[in-house]
Amino acid sequence: MTKEGSKTKWFWIAAIVIVAVYLFGLTIPLVGPDEPRYAQVAREMWQAGDWITPTLGGFDWFEKPALLYWLQISSYHLFGVNEFAARFGSALFGLGTILSLWFLGRSVESRDGIIRISNLLAIIAASSIGVIVFARGASFDIILTFPITASLVSYWLWERKGSTLSLVGFYFFIGLALLAKGLVGIVFPFAIVTFYHLLSWKWPKTTLLVSIVWGTLLAAVVASAWYLPMYLTNGWKFIDEFFIQHHFQRYTSNKYFHPQPFYFFLWVLPLMTIPWIPFFFAGTWRGIKTAVGKVDEADDVRSLVLFSFAWLLVPLVFFSFSGSKLPGYILPALPPCLIISALCVSRWIGNKRRRVTMTVGLAGVTFAVVVVLLFTAVPRYADDDSVKRLIAEANARGFDKAEVLSQHAISHNAEFYAAGRLLRGPDGKQMKLYSPAEILNEIRRRNGETVLVLVPNEWAHQTLESPLLTAELIAKNAENSIIAARESQP
Secondary structure, three states: OOHHHHHHHHHHHHHHHHHHHHHOOOOOOOOOOHHHHHHHHHHHHHHHOOOOOOEEOOEEOOOOOOHHHHHHHHHHHHHOOOHHHHHHHHHHHHHHHHHHHHHHHHHHHHHOOOOOHHHHHHHHHHHOHHHHHHOOOOOOHHHHHHHHHHHHHHHHHHHHHOOHHHHHHHHHHHHHHHHHHOOHHHHHHHHHHHHHHHHHOOOOOHHHHHHHHHHHHHHHHHHHHHHHHHHHHHOHHHHHHHHHHHHHHHHHOOOOOOOOOOOHHHHHHHHOOOOOHHHHHHHHHHHHHHHOOOOOOOHHHHHHHHHHHHHHHHHHHHHHOOOOOOHHHHHHHHHHHHHHHHHHHHHHHOOOHHHHHHHHHHHHHHHHHHHHHHHOHHHHHHHHHOOHHHHHHHHHHHHOOOOEEEEOOOOOOHHHHOOOOEOEOOOOOEOEEOOHHHHHHHHHHOOOOOEEEEEEHHHHHHHHOOOOEEEEEEEEOOOEEEEEEEEOOO
């Protein structure tokens, strides 16, 4: 086999391994408050045959746009309603993020050395803990990160090669980002490109300035696939809930109870680059010196460093000022961190083949650790965090039609696993009960039918020992118990 043929073989082996790792283990129970809710919203849209209006428990749910739901609905058609299908679109968008960075790497192939920058960047991106984790979640963070990455990579390729198709891609993916998570989908790409030109001290090309008119229209057309019918169907209610409450109030206040200090993302973002975090710090320091002219770099590399800094800083500053902070918010700033890391690794490797082996080996070890964890610790954690097993054991005991009540704590996980059986208030939100007397009232409202009670373990005794109820512990995990309860007979 020729040397070039051997490189091609290893390229495809690496690609197959990456895809396999990203599709492996998507079947564990849905965890956290968001995964089960988003998966259930998509299921309700799928069951209703409605691709426009999101609902949860039959009530309007206007928190997020429809792109994740569309991916989940499509997967439900292919694989049925299950955890794998709920996460499949996220895994694809994680792989799409990696592929986008591979294309970006091809624009600086003059620095190939003994390993292509494109291949090195793809390996580093694929094995970074941030991409691995969020590409496995049925949530919107990776759904936003991919189109923003694809948009900015398209812009970079246009600037380097002048391809009109790349400029079209820049605006097309902005439209997709609007469908992914709202207004940040257009704010970030425009702000990043503007900041890049400021850092570079160069005026944008006339072609770019002219393209803003037709390009913004193209992005709006793409986004209108959901926004237009959504507005026509739901009117002002959609504007109020989606834009005013879940854009502006979420950003400017702690209305949704995710407070964190200003510096929160300054430590969260570097952790997402693990296991490449030393190279990220070293690359950032060298990049700063490059930006201020203390280190000489090739023009294409210096431009890429400045572009990466603009890409990193815009989301970092924007979300640092937000009144609500969650780790996934900063994910769109991870790709430029990986670019900075890859440039540093490339310099470290130089022409030493042993260091190529060490780099690929580190990525391989990371994949191996991830697979081992998905076999061992992660399923145990998911079982403790999820109520899937609890609901399944209750169903197997013949309680598959029983109403499910939440006592002392709301189980958002039950949205998916006990769909259609949860107690809700007039606003559609789950109701939380506190005492056996409240449970008894619900039993009487159902003409004495047995109900299921999900309750934190430390409060289970309150229901099990109440003289008002005849209660039986069905199952429990590390956090919650599920109890079958009916009215005590005198």
